[in-house]
Amino acid sequence: MLHIIGLGLNEKGISIEGKETLKKCKKVYLENYTVEFPYKLEKLEKIINKKIISLDRTQVESEKLVIEAKEKNICLLVYGCPLFATTHISLIEDCKKNKVKYKIIYASSVFDAIAESGLQLYKFGKIASMPTWEKNFTPDSFLDFVKENKSINAHSLILIDIGLSFKDALNQLIKGSKNKKFKLNNVLVCSQLGFKSKFYYNSINKLKKKKIKTPFCFVIPGKLHFLEEEVLEKFT
Amino acid sequence: MLHIIGLGLNEKGISIEGKETLKKCKKVYLENYTVEFPYKLEKLEKIINKKIISLDRTQVESEKLVIEAKEKNICLLVYGCPLFATTHISLIEDCKKNKVKYKIIYASSVFDAIAESGLQLYKFGKIASMPTWEKNFTPDSFLDFVKENKSINAHSLILIDIGLSFKDALNQLIKGSKNKKFKLNNVLVCSQLGFKSKFYYNSINKLKKKKIKTPFCFVIPGKLHFLEEEVLEKFT
Structure with missing residues (x-):
């Protein structure tokens, strides 16, 4: 068996x-x-x-x-x-x-533990995965999911490929957003969920300065309920 | 603490x-x-x-x-x-x-265990909840979520209010769909997920004849990958 x-x-x-x-x-x-x-x-x-x-x-x-x-x-x-x-x-x-x-x-799962961020699990859309980019292969279709989720006001969880550092993942997110003409506002970063969960909610520029432990994932929030916003703001 | x-x-x-x-x-x-x-x-x-x-x-x-x-x-x-x-x-x-x-x-969570149906968790959209209808209060907004999810080809999980029998829940789903002009094709019913998980995938008319144990939930599939379809068909 x-x-x-x-x-x-x-x-x-x-x-x-x-x-x-x-x-x-x-x-x-x-x-x-x-x-x-x-x-x-x-x-x-x-x-x-x-x-x-x-x-x-x-x-x-x-x-x-x-x-x-x-x-x-x-x-x-x-x-x-x-x-x-x-x-x-x-x-x-x-x-x-x-x-x-x-x-x-x-x-x-990681998905269960995201709830600690204050974001409501009910309001998440399709889950996207960010692969590691190579020299001539830089797939950014994970942002298509984010766009689709945004269209119905849903939050987007982006899982990150094993081995990808926070710095590189953030760069891929920035470059991908430029390619896809997607406006990046505040992003939620969840580090070591359910192990030593830490949350960071900030603009890309502020996030660049953070040291974040692996494993981590990104959440691009959809429309926020004021209670969600209240909790997220404590992570800035 | x-x-x-x-x-x-x-x-x-x-x-x-x-x-x-x-x-x-x-x-x-x-x-x-x-x-x-x-x-x-x-x-x-x-x-x-x-x-x-x-x-x-x-x-x-x-x-x-x-x-x-x-x-x-x-x-x-x-x-x-x-x-x-x-x-x-x-x-x-x-x-x-x-x-x-x-x-x-x-x-x-129930959401983790739905994967056993063969539906990919990545492709679920926002989660809806079906409340128990009362004489003069028959909220069907759970179907708005389903419609939104459909618009991005995502699957919809509908959680069912405590105490609602399978027969009544199915009736609410049928009536709600009529009100919202939503075409119901095959529906997946998941019973006792992670306890004694059972899956039923069928048309509403065929589902009407099933005896299904509580707790249970519905899934309205979005666009199906052929691998998902293959697994679901075994539950008809």
Whole structure:
């Protein structure tokens, strides 16, 4: 059986059900390529009392896990919410196809923890992802989502590619906005959500001077309710 | 200190951090008015090994909790994600105002568990809530959100008021759609998400014949990717 287990946002974010399930797993794998962990993996190993085997994208996307799960209880640990990434949905489909039992064990996502900013989760639109730009490849379609969300007054969460520094991500946001003729007002930066959550709400120029720890994400607010505005202003 | 602790979606959905924190709390309160629990509270009491005191809306919204938290460690348990409801954000603001320490301990939300339907979480728009209709009060503004989301091809999650049966909720959806001139195609119904998750994807007429357990929610899909469609079709 394959157990896909969410880790939540800090080293003690896994649920009781998740921890209990781990006990019966012969192998404990970790999806280790879509997020930068805010804590040391050794710390997690101590808490769950299991040796963790890190997997890269090709290993998770191969059928290896599903085949192994035919014969024994194994699990795949995923930072945050276990099914945010499309890859993990495909794993479930592979299980169904191969008649392998599976179970999803949920935990909190970055999206849950954004609520601490005071922005109402109900009012978020589609979630965008900012990839790392290369010399001749500078995709800025994440701003199309922001524009669409703005058109219905929704807030936009922009997730940031693993490895991208705050300085570089901010530069990509500025350049992308210029290309797309998108006016950037105050931006909310959320750092280490649910681990040591910190929020910064300011103009791009003021944000440039901040030192912000990874992982972090951006939120481009849509229309603000006055209660939302009140809370955000405390983060300037 | 006030600890606002998410319970996740089943009786073992609380995080290790949450369970550890409970040990030091003198009083354990529960927000018990925005959701219908899919399990017995006695079961939860056994698992966390604490007596739970249920609170209604006025008790959570009064300053009672914050004042009590000045003097001792107490906690408020919240089903799912601890900050989904606006009320709980206000509690944090009250803490700040009264210089009372607080901590949020996250857990999974209904929104995280919807991913098991195969719909991509990235593509959801604003979240709507369907209230219970009364004789002379039949608000259908939840469909305005759906229309807005449709305009940007986003999926719409409609949360359902506590106490509303599946039959009544479906009727409200049908009547509301007529009023708003909104064409209802196939609807996804998600029942007992993250507890004993079940999905139904069908036309309104076919859904009418289904017996669906509470709690449940609706999803009105936006533009479907073929991979999403493939998974949804298995729920017809």
